Amino acid sequence: MDVLSPYKEATDVILEAGGEPLKLCYQCGLCTGICPWNLVRSFLVRRIMHAAQLGAIDFGSEDIWTCVTCRACVQRCPRGVEIIDVMRALRRAVASMGIGVVPDALRISAKNIAGVGNPLGEAPEKRNDWAKDLKVKNFASGTEILYFPCCVPSYDPDVKTIARSTATIFNKLKIDYGLIGTEAKCCGESIRKAGHEDTFQSLAQNNINLFTSNGVKTVVVSSPHCYHTFKNEYPELGSKFEVIHTTQYLASLIEQGKLKLSKEINKKVIYSDPCYLGRHNSVYDEPRKVLQSIPGLELIEFPDAREEGLCCGGGGGRIWMDTPKGERFSDIRVEQAVAKGADIIALACPYCFLNYRDSVLSMGKAETMQVKDIAELVAEAI
Amino acid sequence: MEEIKTGVYICHCGLNIAGTVNVEEVARYAGTLPNVVVARDYRYMCSDPGQALIKDDIKNLGLNRVVVASCSPRMHEPTFRRACQDAGLNPYLFEHANIREHCSWVHDDRQIATEKAKDLVRAAVRRVFYNEPLEIKERPLNPNVLVVGGGIAGIQAALDIANGEHRVYLVEKEPAIGGHMAQLDRTFPTLDCSECILTPKMTEVGQHPFITLLAYSEVEEVAGSVGNFKVRVKKKARYVDEEKCTGCGVCEEKCPWKVDSEYEVGMGKRGVVYVPFAQAIPHVATIDKERCVYFLKGKCRACEKFCDAKAIDFEQKDEIVELEVGSIILTTGYDVFDSRRIPQYGYGRYDNVLTGLEFERMTCAAGPTGGKVLLKDGRQPESVAIIHCVGSRDENYHEYCSRVCCMYALKYAHLIKENTQAEVYQMYIDMRCFGEGFEEFYRRVCDEGVNFIRGKVAKVTDVALTEGEQGKLAVIAEDTLLGGIIRVPVDMVILCPALEARFGAEDVAKLFTINRRADGFFMERHVKLDPVATATEGVYIAGCCEGPKDIPDTVAQASAAAAKALSVISRGRVVIEPTTAQVNEVLCQACGRCEEICDFHAPKVISKDGLRVSSVDAALCKGCGACAVVCPTGAMSVRHSTREQINGMVEALLEV
Numbered sequence A: 001m002d003v004l005s006p007y008k009e010a011t012d013v014i015l016e017a018g019g020e021p022l023k024l025c026y027q028c029g030l031c032t033g034i035c036p037w038n039l040v041r042s043f044l045v046r047r048i049m050h051a052a053q054l055g056a057i058d059f060g061s062e063d064i065w066t067c068v069t070c071r072a073c074v075q076r077c078p079r080g081v082e083i084i085d086v087m088r089a090l091r092r093a094v095a096s097m098g099i100g101v102v103p104d105a106l107r108i109s110a111k112n113i114a115g116v117g118n119p120l121g122e123a124p125e126k127r128n129d130w131a132k133d134l135k136v137k138n139f140a141s142g143t144e145i146l147y148f149p150c151c152v153p154s155y156d157p158d159v160k161t162i163a164r165s166t167a168t169i170f171n172k173l174k175i176d177y178g179l180i181g182t183e184a185k186c187c188g189e190s191i192r193k194a195g196h197e198d199t200f201q202s203l204a205q206n207n208i209n210l211f212t213s214n215g216v217k218t219v220v221v222s223s224p225h226c227y228h229t230f231k232n233e234y235p236e237l238g239s240k241f242e243v244i245h246t247t248q249y250l251a252s253l254i255e256q257g258k259l260k261l262s263k264e265i266n267k268k269v270i271y272s273d274p275c276y277l278g279r280h281n282s283v284y285d286e287p288r289k290v291l292q293s294i295p296g297l298e299l300i301e302f303p304d305a306r307e308e309g310l311c312c313g314g315g316g317g318r319i320w321m322d323t324p325k326g327e328r329f330s331d332i333r334v335e336q337a338v339a340k341g342a343d344i345i346a347l348a349c350p351y352c353f354l355n356y357r358d359s360v361l362s363m364g365k366a367e368t369m370q371v372k373d374i375a376e377l378v379a380e381a382i
Numbered sequence B: 001m002e003e004i005k006t007g008v009y010i011c012h013c014g015l016n017i018a019g020t021v022n023v024e025e026v027a028r029y030a031g032t033l034p035n036v037v038v039a040r041d042y043r044y045m046c047s048d049p050g051q052a053l054i055k056d057d058i059k060n061l062g063l064n065r066v067v068v069a070s071c072s073p074r075m076h077e078p079t080f081r082r083a084c085q086d087a088g089l090n091p092y093l094f095e096h097a098n099i100r101e102h103c104s105w106v107h108d109d110r111q112i113a114t115e116k117a118k119d120l121v122r123a124a125v126r127r128v129f130y131n132e133p134l135e136i137k138e139r140p141l142n143p144n145v146l147v148v149g150g151g152i153a154g155i156q157a158a159l160d161i162a163n164g165e166h167r168v169y170l171v172e173k174e175p176a177i178g179g180h181m182a183q184l185d186r187t188f189p190t191l192d193c194s195e196c197i198l199t200p201k202m203t204e205v206g207q208h209p210f211i212t213l214l215a216y217s218e219v220e221e222v223a224g225s226v227g228n229f230k231v232r233v234k235k236k237a238r239y240v241d242e243e244k245c246t247g248c249g250v251c252e253e254k255c256p257w258k259v260d261s262e263y264e265v266g267m268g269k270r271g272v273v274y275v276p277f278a279q280a281i282p283h284v285a286t287i288d289k290e291r292c293v294y295f296l297k298g299k300c301r302a303c304e305k306f307c308d309a310k311a312i313d314f315e316q317k318d319e320i321v322e323l324e325v326g327s328i329i330l331t332t333g334y335d336v337f338d339s340r341r342i343p344q345y346g347y348g349r350y351d352n353v354l355t356g357l358e359f360e361r362m363t364c365a366a367g368p369t370g371g372k373v374l375l376k377d378g379r380q381p382e383s384v385a386i387i388h389c390v391g392s393r394d395e396n397y398h399e400y401c402s403r404v405c406c407m408y409a410l411k412y413a414h415l416i417k418e419n420t421q422a423e424v425y426q427m428y429i430d431m432r433c434f435g436e437g438f439e440e441f442y443r444r445v446c447d448e449g450v451n452f453i454r455g456k457v458a459k460v461t462d463v464a465l466t467e468g469e470q471g472k473l474a475v476i477a478e479d480t481l482l483g484g485i486i487r488v489p490v491d492m493v494i495l496c497p498a499l500e501a502r503f504g505a506e507d508v509a510k511l512f513t514i515n516r517r518a519d520g521f522f523m524e525r526h527v528k529l530d531p532v533a534t535a536t537e538g539v540y541i542a543g544c545c546e547g548p549k550d551i552p553d554t555v556a557q558a559s560a561a562a563a564k565a566l567s568v569i570s571r572g573r574v575v576i577e578p579t580t581a582q583v584n585e586v587l588c589q590a591c592g593r594c595e596e597i598c599d600f601h602a603p604k605v606i607s608k609d610g611l612r613v614s615s616v617d618a619a620l621c622k623g624c625g626a627c628a629v630v631c632p633t634g635a636m637s638v639r640h641s642t643r644e645q646i647n648g649m650v651e652a653l654l655e656v
């Protein structure tokens, strides 16, 4: 029989890696009750917290890599435990100190990011190729806005549409914007959550230097992940620019009367809150405002929306890992959208886009259920 | 004799009675009974219109007896007595039949329940026939108050009353006041230094013009009742003249014999002649006669030679002090459970297994280690386990929760973290942090990095299973949150033993004629609505003698008890219930059996005009009737429960 014994050295490693908040956990179990994983399989968050407190953690366990950092638990934890910080600390302990193993898929993405600055392993000089035919200028000192689309829409042929739709809208409205040079790298948000702190630090430093030397004052981003790290993490490392998510930017243009949507989209549209826009940054209203400004469009809601919104399954580095069929949150969401009679699932995050698109395809629903970024819908309605 | 005119009122109590008993039929039946001039049923007799029925009938029909058949007299006898009184009828001419608790609530069969209700009403009607008007008397009271026990509860109660300029006698059995609080280092959750907040109060007691402090004293006898207690106190000989002693401590220094100090719970020594602690009030020395070599062997008297004040007095005798007081507040506190009773925790066997109180002394700057947390061998511990619920919440020892241990366990964790680098493990079943600022303190201690392991400790052992356990104590439990056995190797174990009823609480309860609960603590009159009163009028309880509690609750109760006593004082008179025993002096043979049986010392055989007869002190008599039962001649009877009344009821019940 296994006998436990507190292992202080392990606890110290976790604390050192940023796991301090775990000390506050009083084992109520609310996090486990709230965590979306328990919709599809058992994931005992509370137990992980306690094992970490005692240093009795199995660093080889799959559990270390399970959390999607959706913040559902943190938002409700009665002791204010930053559970995601603890999960990140466990991953850091594995990744940087070599106790336990980093899952293969994650290792490859990490290597790509560290090597070529994007998780897809694509050539840095191709970063802005998506815009080749769209006549987008390069950002130069004095340009009002830097548009930063995120690595996925920059490279993934199926997701490019997000970036292209955004550029199309901006072009039509004659917005003074540009793209930064191909020295730009992944924002680093997810690789940081996946425990690769050093990689994050160097990515962030690279981007901050690049933006600062180009005189960037305002960045518009398509990904809530870029948004989150630019807004909340980069400033600690010296960044000073303003960050706006496309949905926020579009909403403000509509409000100012600069963006007028005239073409009708006579569809039922259901909006899925991205965790990093919603729970992590409390942006709930602007995406909805934009959708409601489209003539003919009927906005409907998921049974769990806004603060309760279900994660797509792609946060915390999970976007690079394989989630077996039957455990995919986006599958649950597609079912819900179908049940609600939606025609289109509207999104505001490239990771969501990847996951929902996969779900719709693998569930054989591509004929009846469309997956679109809000920028795409706006581009259609303009 | 005047004609007896009885009114009978049957209450529906909504459906509580009427649902099971045919109340109309009972009322009709009651109307046929002898001497009944009116019988009614009504939805709620206790309501204003219900009472008005009675009052109007008394006035209009000239009723001189009233029977209400309704709920328990505990509920509404006072209501209906008052109604009678308001209408000019002596309240003792009212009789209550309980057809709810005794009938409708315990029967299902309507027929049988209705018959039983009739029987009960018939008995009450017969009884009331023999009722006599009785007079309620009042007498003046003595405003002095006796407080027994000089812990924080007694200190607080004494000060509250004395500040109202009433005389307080504070009796403390130990040489100094302060109780357990004087032994504590810092107090949760604010971490105030116990000494700093207690000493000013102790000094105030010592100097208060309205407080007479009788330390090193015990109550020997209590007689009388609320308003007029007579109390005999034995002031034990200290063999030191309190007036002369300056508390300089030279005697203790020079005393060649050292024994374990009670104040330091055995972790420090004191002289056989000693001042218990630096801030002791009264600040005078006491010779521990049991252990004094002069008293044992007839030689020594070292102290006497060195005392400049000439205060040592080997001839001193115990002194008896007679007090007269109107109210009594008992604040005799608690004892700490003896952890040796749970041998598997190793207390008394392993050097570094301590109790909470021992740890209090250890962290106290003035204590035996100068405030340092140290192992027996002088090292600092690298790891400490704190074991909760030692003897509490355990049917093998005490079923109840001791209420303070979770919090002082957190306090210890904090103090250990503050003073050492040690890892601290709380081994708990539930964390109960319910008071003001408690949960916040719990959070703070979590944040300090203390480990919490949920599981009742099974065993503490020095048998090492692994290298890490070598030279340590392994604390074994199930970590119920991980679902596995956990062994925590530590250098020091602190036990949190239960707070239990004082040794001797039974005798104190007897002395003051109050009750104890099954757990041994003194019983309050009503757990919710009368928490500091007792079964005996004028005797109040406060602090841990009533059950485990922390200092804030203790002080609140002490002030509550003081307020009760002050309220009696401010009324200035006490009511004497007329339902007491009475002697028919013609029949009395002065056999004294009544005197023997009475728990309250009410009857006494006295000489009256040259004749020996029993005489009852109405102030002491509770009207229980024990004497009336043992009296062989029938001389003794209890007013309002006379032989005629009881026999009348029995006869009525047996007729059918």
Ligand SMILES: Cc1cc2nc3c(=O)[nH]c(=O)nc-3n(C[C@H](O)[C@H](O)[C@H](O)COP(=O)(O)OP(=O)(O)OC[C@H]3O[C@@H](n4cnc5c(N)ncnc54)[C@H](O)[C@@H]3O)c2cc1C
Residues within 6 Å of the ligand: B148, B149, B150, B151, B152, B153, B154, B171, B172, B173, B174, B177, B178, B179, B180, B181, B184, B186, B187, B188, B189, B217, B218, B219, B331, B332, B333, B334, B335, B336, B356, B357, B360, B404, B408, B411, B499, B502, B508, B542, B543, B544, B545, B549, B550, B551, B552, B554
């Ligand atoms: C280890 C430990 C730590 C604690 N820490 C805290 C804390 O941090 N904060 C907190 O709020 N509470 C704490 N408590 C609880 C606290 O000790 C009690 O709430 C408080 O002392 C109760 O006071 P008391 O006056 O009712 O009883 P006691 O302190 O027991 O005082 C009773 C007094 O009556 C005297 N006496 C007894 N019998 C007689 C008699 N027959 N005649 C005359 N005198 C008599 C005794 O000698 C004593 O002086 C702790 C308790 C323990 C065991």
Ligand code: SF4
Residues within 6 Å of the ligand: A024, A025, A026, A027, A028, A029, A030, A031, A032, A045, A046, A049, A073, A076, A077, A078, A079, A080, A081, A083
């Ligand atoms: S919700 Fe917070 S306090 Fe409760 S178990 Fe989870 S982390 Fe711990």
Ligand code: SF4
Residues within 6 Å of the ligand: A031, A034, A035, A036, A037, A045, A066, A067, A068, A069, A070, A071, A072, A073, A074, A083, A084
């Ligand atoms: S952040 Fe989301 S996935 Fe991670 S533990 Fe909390 S609820 Fe579960």
